[in-house]
Amino acid sequence: MEHILIKILGAIATFILAFIVGMTYGGVVRKITARVHNRLGPPFYQNFIDALKLFSKKTAIHHGVMHFLGPAFLMVSSVVSLMFVPVLIPGGDSWYNSWFSNMIYDGDLIFLIYIMVFGSLGMALGAGQTGNPNSSIGITRGLSQMVGYEIPWVLALVSLMLMYKTTSIVDFINVQQETGTWLMFANPFAFIAGLFALMGMFHYSPFDIIGAPAELASGPVSENGGKFLFTMMSSGSVFSFVKLTLFVDIFMGGASNLVVLVIKTFTLYMIPVLYGIVSHRYRTEQAVTFFWKWPLFFGLLAVLYAVL
Amino acid sequence: MDNTYYDLLTYVVYGSAILVMLIGLYAVLVKKSLLKIVIGLSIVDSGLNLLIVSLGYLKNGTAPIFSKGFFELAADKPMVDPLLQALVLTAIVIGFGVTAVALSLVIRLWRHHHTLYIDEIKNLKW
Amino acid sequence: MVGTPVLFIAIPLLAAFLIPLLGMIWKESVRIVPGLVLMYLMVLAVSLMGHVAHNGPIIEIIAGWAPPIGINLVFNAFTGFLVTLIIFMGLLVWLYSYRFKSNVEYEPARKYFILLMMLVTGSTGVVLTGDIFNLFVFIEITSISAYALTAFYTGRDSAEASFKYVMMGSLASTMLLIAIMLIYSQLGTLNMADVASKIHLMDPTLKAISFILFVVALGVEAEIFPLNGWAPDAYAEAPGPVGAAFAGIVVKAMLYALIRFTYTIFDLSGAFNLLIIIGLLTLVIAEVAAIRQDKLKRMLAYSSIGQMGLVMVAFGIGTREGVFAALFIMLNHAIIKPLLFFSGSYLVYHSKKKYISDIDGMGKLAPFTSLLFALGAFAIVGLPPFAGFWSKLSFLVAAADNDMVLIIALILAVSIVEIVYYMRVVNRIFFFKRTTGLLARRPTFNAYIVMSVLGIIVLMIGFFPDTVTGYIQAAADSLFDKTQYIHSVLTASIQ
Amino acid sequence: MYNDKNSQKIVDIIQNYARKHSLWVLAYGTGCGAIEIAPTMTSRYDAERLGIRGAATPRQADVLLITGYLTVKTVKRVVRVYEQMQDPKYVIGFGSCTINGGMYYDSYNTINLLDRYLPVDVYINGCMPRPEAVIQGFVKLQELISQGKANGAAKYKENLEWYKANQKKIAPKWFERAPEYNW
């Protein structure tokens, strides 16, 4: 019983950590973007204020039950995938490491890939029920783009899987601990392909056609305000934390304590963000075919490298 | 008559019978009139009958008919093969029947198409 | 014993001549007498079959001359099987055409039934006779009555079809006669058994030539490509029951003659290959032509030709299993094709041109007929659990046992073509909207009975094929046992 | 109500703080005033440092920024958009056209007093107001929010019949078949 209690508390702690880190990153990204634009920019805690405001906003209307469930699905996806990602190296040196090893032994990488799309589907359903054409358009764009980046992503992962004969994330971390080499150096092509996919996953430019505010009125979320938007926003923050942590775990040797985690994830995060700030926007089919060119090539190269 | 002359004559008879058949076949294959085709068929039949009869012929043979004095004659004259003649008789009857049917059909075709030109009677094809 | 084999020839012939006389006394008798005759013959055939099964073949000697000099009739398992089939088909054709049209005139009916009797006479004669020239005579009897039956309808193009048939038929008879003469001039005998026992004495070249002449001559009647130009026309233009009679009676008898020459009389090893080649040619060309037909009966005719090709291929395999398969296909074809002709001619009854498109949506108007047509179509393409499947299966098994893989593949490919055109028709019947205003004709009571009987037989053979395979097996054995045939004929004496 | 000064509890203070610093603006660029939005938001004046950013749809927006004159045709949309926004929501009238019709005061087709149709919390004077003025308008709105005085939405709700009657005067058919006010 006590064990379960610790688990639950650990889960809550993980969630809070992910929420805070994700939100802060969001704010920091806004700040950095502003600085790149030669602006002052909002304070780094701006996202918290926005979230609080959204939370305190009234939500007078809804468009049906899926409208309610959409954000909930999204949150479920984020939180459950968070539960299966090793935030810190399990059994690491810090005293709080065991808090963050929630259910990481109960699911492997393939499972994680699937649970991560659970939210997209729920979100898509929620957006669909609002009846707003912009939402549906955004959803189809998002799903199409997902099909695009999934190929290099899976190629990268498969190349690693076959190199180390495992599909378990913990095993990947252990391999890096034992050999002392990060997998991004062990198989650089996989890292490059994965990085491309990561850019696609974060929906920053040039892959931000999904929500393109000017033409789609923010796309899938266009009918969602108030606490719906709050849920989506926090789930998005948690989710980006999940993605970054997963990437760090697989390619960058994991993190033994929170500081290392923050450094590594933040560094990683800057890649799509900074590239996004200075780049134009792709149309959907351009984005999709983009992923099927160089990223695919690097992915195949990664598999080849792994086989050889 | 000596044998050489007889053999030669046999070949001439065979040859002319086959020639008659070929003439009939020519008519069937080339002539475009239905009537001529029927005539051709008839000629083929006749030629064949000739051939068959001549096949059964024997030198100095006698007719295969039981009559007075047959056995006396048969003592030195062999009997011509009666079977072939019977066959030819049957074949002639059958040929007659076929010709009759064919001619009646020609009449029907004439009524129907008002022509006897075989290339025009092609309602049924492919 | 109820009678002797000679009755199969004598009684229908007698009936054919008596019908006009009886007709003068009682008009209805022209319809009833053939039926009585055929029923009697059916009884006779069945009882003789039973006799043959127990006591061996019956050799009947005509006119008191023992073989090889006189003419003899052979009723063994093989010929008996075919005779039974022919008589049975004759009976069904009679029943079906008893009042094919509701108010048939006396005059056409008289002609029709005379010719039908002649047809039966000729066909049974072809099958039963043991003498080559006699065979020729019976073939001519069959042919001439077939010519006349083809031209039975005066209104249509039947005369044209019949004329083509006459042309081909008389050429064929010429060739047949030449071939007979060649054999006679070489061997001096015309008795089949005698010829068979002496055939090795014949000059090889002349033997081959005479065989070729036989093949071509009989091929015309047995619808071998390229000698079958008359067949689709004749099938299409003859009345429906006559088409059925062609498929069920005439072709079977002619094929019998061909097979008898190949298997029993001649000892040419290449003959089987020839059969396979021409069989395949016939099958492929006919099925290919059938798929592009727009007239129902013509399509059925081509299909019929194709089936004959298949039978020939099966005979060409040359093994006991092959013969078994061939006979099985013949049996099935003799049952299914008449079913198709019978039901098909009601489906296009009111249509002038007999186009396939005229049967669109017939399933609603004439459900029973359509159902039987569909049954026939399913059966003939060899879908289990209907009759056609088993014959096809036994054929394929026989072919596979002889390693004829490519031939199997070809035949199966052609079967797909067959499926396509039959299914197109079935689809039209059941799933198309009626496009013409033509009404369906209600089949007569007799026709109902005939079609139901055929349908039941199709199902019966489909579910319990073993009910008929015993006879077929015996027939195949008897055809295959050449020495036994020769021996039994040559040692026969006048009882 | 949310913004009642007297009943401000600690929760309301926190909420008002958040609202004040996170103003998502739905800029209804009806007139020439929309040209001033861009410099306000971009590098030169950078409204985002105050937590002000654009919102794409009325569902997400807090502030309805009406930049310029409203014709009969556009006021219908603006009212509709306002009604679709979720509480708490504020309206900023931008430029003199919203105050009194401005240079279009005698046009047959423009409305002169926005206040008759929508509850305006803050007016920004000028034709056009410069970005500094716009930002000051926002700051004023922030002040009002923190004091709990930005209660235009509450006024609208209280005087709904009056507002509706005014609206129906200019576009009767449209407002009669408009869906009911949803919040």
Added chain:
Amino acid sequence: MLTLILVIFLGGAILTWLGRKINPLLGDLLFLVSVILPATMFVMNIKVGDTIAQHTLLGIDLVWGLSPLAHLFSLVVVGLGVMLSIYSISYMRGKEKVGMYYFSFILSIMAMLGILVSRDWISFFIFWEIMTWSSYLMVILNGKKVQSIGIKYFVFSALGAYSMLMALVIINSQLGSFMLSDTFNNFQHLSPANQILIPVLLLVAFGVKSAVMPLHIWAPDAYSNSPMGYTAVFSGALSKMGVYGLVLVIISMTTQLPAGSLIRIIVAWLGGFTAAAATLWAITQDDGKKLLAWSSIGQLGYIVTGVAIGTPLAMLAAMFLVVVHALFKGSLFMAVGAIEKQTGTTDFKEVNGLIRKMPVTFISSLLSIIALAGIPPLAGFVSKWMLYEALIQNHNYLLVVLLFFASTAAFLYAYKFLHGYFLGQEEPEWAHVKEAPMSMTIPMLLLALTTFVLGTWPQLLFNSIDSAMQYLGYDATNGKLWTDSVLFSQWGDKVALQPVLYAIIAVFLFFAIFLYFKGRKATRYVTTKDISTSGEIPKEWENLTFKVNFMQPFERAIEPFLKRQIEKYYLGFGKGMEALFDFTRRIYTGNGQTYAIYAIVFLALLLIFRVSLFG
């Protein structure tokens, strides 16, 4: 007993057909009885055994028995059959040709069970063909495009069936037996050429039914054209007969071949391509039936790949997917049928926003779609996980990427399906639509819930799959690949399904409650016309739902692929053949003289070639 069951089916089919002619109600009743009674008898009485019944026809022994593998498939057939029979009563009410529908339905159930109990090739083939033509009747039942769709289906079926026929007569000629077991046991006795030929022929035969790539083109049309009540059986059970055959061929034949691994790799890749291509095609469809049809083909591609790889895990995955696919696809087809029944159309562009009108249909569709997309915790995930693990461990890296791609792309059509029918704006045109009757909703909900149960407690099914696999010659896999509800791979990686389920349910409940109760008092429902559309108010008749060219951006991206349709090549081939046939039949010129010339020429030819013919 087995014979009796099949006879009851057969007699029931005919009686139902006749009964329907007399009185519709009697027909319905007879239909239910003649499906459920023998199905129950089958489940209760027929136990796994080698020889249950034996008949001899034509000197060939027809031996009927039930192998564990067949038992697994028979569960699918019986389950789907019973569910769909209940469903069909309501579905077919008021439609045409109900009698024929019932007839064909019962016959195909019978034929499928017959295939499964056949222990010899002949009865296998007989039942196979009965299945083919009874399903053919279903395909053309609605009378639309009969000549193209129906003939296409039949030609491909015939192609498959005749390949099988050819294979089995060769087997008989070589081995002297039609028994399945003899074929597999004595496979080594065949000649080397036949050792390749026979598996290939059988693969073609079963590949047609399981819609493997170059042989699949009949499937989308045939699936979408048959009545929905039957399509569920068609896609769920009937296509699985092809899989059943593939399992037999691949596991029992190709494993004995040196070149077998090559064949299996080829088949696996074909399966992969089928999955990917069919998924892409499914995305482009605008009709729910067609979409599901393509989706079925895609799912069958996964199954074929799993079977072809043939490792224990892959086989486990494939067998699991066989059952699960039957469940979720059955449920989805039933949902489409319900929508068709209630609205009269299945076109995405016409139907909108049924979620509030048909909630039960929506929930079962949602569950099924989640299962289809392979998202945990529903059963689709279990099979996909096992398949990927098996592929990766078997070193088929590119294949796994292909399948992953297909599975990701499947989200597009999964969403398109749900969005097309249930989401979007509600139209006054569909205001009258009611939920489908209970007899339709309950079967589909039951099937959908079963996927949920199997996703969390897959061991319920694993046990019978395990015995089937042991029958196929696999080691006792029990304890290696799963314990309770935890899946293992050979590398020791695992997924524990129950914690996943609990986690998902807990989090989901928490946030659903949070969202719901937070705004329950204040929140009210507004119509989907009340959306932010630049201030415009959509009129009643204005439908703003985004439906036309729904996946256009994606279609643009995959345009090079879409341009190359296999069907075009087939159609070209068919047209060419018909032209050739048309040319050939001109041999029959209609001129009697020509025929006479033919005869003479034929005679002359024979005379010329007599030496080569007769020596």
